[in-house]
Amino acid sequence: MELFQKILIANRGEIALRVARACRELGVRTVAVYSTADADSVVRRYADEAVCIGPPPPRRSYCNVAAIIEAAKMTEADAIHPGYGFLSEDPDFAEICAENGLVFIGSPPNVMASLGDKSMARTLMRQAGLPLLTGSADAARSAADVRDIADAVGYPVIIKAVAGGGGRGMTVVWSAAELSRAYTRTRAAARAVFGDDRIYVERFLERARHVEVQILCDAHGGGIHLGTRDCSVQRRHQKLVEEAPAPELDPDRVAEMCRDAVRGALAVGFTGLGTVEFLVDEDQAHYFIEINSRIQVEHPVTEMVTGCDLVHEQLYVASGTPLRLRQEDVVARGVAVECRVNTEDPERGFVPAPGLLERFTPPAGPFVRVDTHGFPGYRVSPHYDSLLAKVSVWAPSRAEALGRAERALAEFDIAGPGVVTTIPFIKKVLTDTEFRKGQYSTGLVERLVAD
């Protein structure tokens, strides 16, 4: 099976560079696309070719389907890697790629459409036998409908946008008194953000952990998992620290969750690289939340414990190659931790704090990996996500990995006028007693912020 000749990378920042590196290792040529705000980006220089696709606003550049398709055609690319965010889970874009003879590196459009509808995804996974949090069978039809469900489920409940996902478009409701207002607000927000005001209701777990399973499925019905990641260190559903494997879980429960993940994905015809997200309660029961069909920001921790280059494998299955790994070939070793270094000010509610990087030297040395698009003299753009660097470390044990993460973060030299990063906050997380014990839940960050 032939790999691709030339891949257009329809993304920016660290993930664009990460994909370009994988392509180069596999002898695949690359096309970078960039907005005028990213004219000095590393990936623009790194790629074999580069095309300017529009002005800074994403909808006119990185989400500009016409510009990207035209760029692929003019450079004679045969596939498009969408990275994460932007167009990575857009079924329409995937379909247009196909119509233009381009391989979209992701799941088939109809599968993405089903999974993107969180209510339908719930239904499909229930049919596949995955455990779900009690809640609405389908999208709730009215305020009364929502009230009936909430009463049946018991408070607190969470109202989620059907078109949401990735932590966006959800509201926790603690009592019946708040319900009607929360319903109205969530619907309005969903309509504004997603153009789809359907919502559904689920039981809300207060002390849950957010655990996800990395899956990889080929186009021939084969599917494997690559173990778990714990992503409970979140602030308003935005992840700050992730680790693999999820700590302090019963191995049998983990095995069951991973089997569920693969079964669920295969049941809906999923192909490519994906993540099945679960909530895990205090009794270690797991509940399906959603499936993502993109490479995740936090994929390096899985790579470090499995030794598997996920982007390589993603390209292989996208090209039609059957899985190169059997389930028994995937052996997790040690512990990996990723720290997200964002240009945000934790002291001021994590507001973006971009600016010119006058000093920028990432950490290095044994078992440390840094994915970043930063360099000395780089100006962090206010137009995009504030993720500047991912510092990932590996060690044989969790305690050693956390020590190594602290060492690495202490080495990171970033300075510039106006530039503030999440590093000090991440250090607080790493030294938190509850976190050290591996017994943390999604409430951790809120507690640390309050301190």
Added chain:
Amino acid sequence: MELFQKILIANRGEIALRVARACRELGVRTVAVYSTADADSVVRRYADEAVCIGPPPPRRSYCNVAAIIEAAKMTEADAIHPGYGFLSEDPDFAEICAENGLVFIGSPPNVMASLGDKSMARTLMRQAGLPLLTGSADAARSAADVRDIADAVGYPVIIKAVAGGGGRGMTVVWSAAELSRAYTRTRAAARAVFGDDRIYVERFLERARHVEVQILCDAHGGGIHLGTRDCSVQRRHQKLVEEAPAPELDPDRVAEMCRDAVRGALAVGFTGLGTVEFLVDEDQAHYFIEINSRIQVEHPVTEMVTGCDLVHEQLYVASGTPLRLRQEDVVARGVAVECRVNTEDPERGFVPAPGLLERFTPPAGPFVRVDTHGFPGYRVSPHYDSLLAKVSVWAPSRAEALGRAERALAEFDIAGPGVVTTIPFIKKVLTDTEFRKGQYSTGLVERLVAD
């Protein structure tokens, strides 16, 4: 068992930084020492304290025993890590450390002394049952003695200085006609360089591979090995590319060699981290060459395949902790390759080409590790070794590792007036057909240089 409180790092360059990183991960404070030529070094800033110990010439700074001992005393360090080179295998220095209440992180002085005498090391290893190349039982006493041995062994032979090692002080003799001149010359050189003109004679293997075994022994008689490294890519006995494990060897032969290594080390009371070097002939028979009792330049490849931080383990055994790993805990996975980026000009016989690094951005990304003391604006000093950076990569297979090494080297951005590196030459090695097959010998570099 308590680890050290504060370690003085009696070295410079990348290895000093590497040791400082390990110390920081383990919560051990560090003292850097530096010559006036290294006043702007990274490790000086990285360490908790720093002491200027002398002017640029090594014998007045990094080999200046009095200055280093005094620096350790004034900073109240409790141990000294010697790195590699300089004082790392100097039994007198180790003894003076002990007299001053400082732990020398290495093997006991008497063991180092025995192993440093290559003729005595041969004798000890023969007694321990290790296979040796046929040659003189002891140091050869005269030209006639040498001739008798050479006639018995058969040409070509190699004349080696008893006090040599690490590839220094040896001459290959192809025929009886050259013998007398080579004998005289090698003795004279040995006298000049080592202050000891004793030599010995061994059979010379033309198409041999240089394979070494990483060993770790505690102070309680315990010893394990951490697998093999192939270091056959050498130019005049200076290594350029190393990999772990040594490729294309019969697993039973490897197991035997590794057992020999541990047995030999334990037989002479070796403790700490060390390397047992072997020549492996075309029939995969192995012959002992020497034992080194220091951390090796090429240790990262072993770390990458075993997941074991060798400097951590070195510190633990030096502090008296029993081995933390059993032999069965050491499991090699995948293949790691290290490329030495030296500031040398391969086009002009590898002459040093130091200078100001106007541009310096090392490669990064998945499964790439760079150990370097370089930074933009750093001036490579002509006073010291020309090793500027070690680019190490890991992958599940050797072919993938070589592809990744090529990717990483292509990313390395180094430029400055007068600065030339070995990168282009290393690229030639990586793409060489014989090397790709894993069937190379110590003659590889010479052939590539001749091309």
Added chain:
Amino acid sequence: MRQGSGTDQRQHVLGCLHEHARRLADELPGRLGRIRVCSGDVIIEVEWAPIALAAAVPAQLEPAAALVSALEPAGAIDSRAIGSQDADSGNTVVVSAPLVGTFYHAPEPGAEPYVAVGKVIEAGATIGIIEAMKLLNPVTADTGGTVARICVENGEAVEFSQVLVEITPHH
């Protein structure tokens, strides 16, 4: 695609200079009259307003605002944006590609090109067509004048903000 690495570097330097100027202005006490930052052979000049002459004021001010916009990388890049702008090269303005696609000189194969070098056009005139996703998008000039140069061949692919045509305006 078109910006050489020399330009990249220069922009990078400019960004730094800008920062230096700004920070000096921030950090230095008193009432500044002049800051000069130069990279040619690395010069920083700071001049304070002559106090006694406060009334006569700032004839000599190389105003901060001008410096900022000249040194601002974002501004430099945005100047490649859609439509016509003053080009560096004196008195021509450029029409750049407002989208990615294939540039055509004429409405259809064999037809008369919209413009030719030397032709006089009015503001708002169509200078070509960019085809993207099978849609034909006319490209118009914001400024009238004489067509000085056609920078892209007929049927050539263009990226966003690529210069298509240069026009010498009439004054």
Added chain:
Amino acid sequence: MRQGSGTDQRQHVLGCLHEHARRLADELPGRLGRIRVCSGDVIIEVEWAPIALAAAVPAQLEPAAALVSALEPAGAIDSRAIGSQDADSGNTVVVSAPLVGTFYHAPEPGAEPYVAVGKVIEAGATIGIIEAMKLLNPVTADTGGTVARICVENGEAVEFSQVLVEITPHH
């Protein structure tokens, strides 16, 4: 200082210049009128604001030589080498530690110190002792003069090239 042509180096230099300008403005007394920092042939110019219009002559300060040594990292460090050199501070020379060890003012506890501030010494005079590995190493001054300052306490550990004593030479 070796002047590289690269942007990186120039930026580094610029950073230094910036620092100099800021610090000068911070440190210098009076009301500043003008600072000029230059690297081409290394100049700093500071102009004070004309106080009462007329007569205030712009004082030109800070000789180039001082700036050179301030900007040259390697040079600055090498100037810490063994023996006596001209110090930055005008007309004193320093005696620095020729080895690492413990500095003693006197040959033995309770004895008269070799030198004291104000004492006149001749070239070659012992100014103290450094003990290293139980050996006592006398430290001598290359230049005679009046002892201006003793920079290290008795019994204090010193690193290589650390300044021990400052001497004002006689002319």
